[in-house]
Amino acid sequence: MEKILHHTSFQQMKKNPATTYETMPAALMDHSLSPFLRKGVSGDWKNYFTVAQNECFDKHYQEQMAGSDLCFQMEV
Numbered sequence: 001m002e003k004i005l006h007h008t009s010f011q012q013m014k015k016n017p018a019t020t021y022e023t024m025p026a027a028l029m030d031h032s033l034s035p036f037l038r039k040g041v042s043g044d045w046k047n048y049f050t051v052a053q054n055e056c057f058d059k060h061y062q063e064q065m066a067g068s069d070l071c072f073q074m075e076v
Contacts, residue, residue, distance in 0.1 A: 010037070010040035011040075013037060014037045014040070019036075019037065020035060020036045020037055021036045022036075043075065
């Protein structure tokens, strides 16, 4: 159990190329723009998205998820 907790901690996952997608070609995942795992802070996107960007994302999300019974918690 201790090993699992250690290897699945955010800090350890951030160091692992398999969990950060660093082995993917830059054309698919450009880490110079932003790393896949950044801070591990829920809701940090609010410090970067404008109101307009958030509204655009919400609209796109609703369109793409229409008809799905999946439910994701977006806020803490």
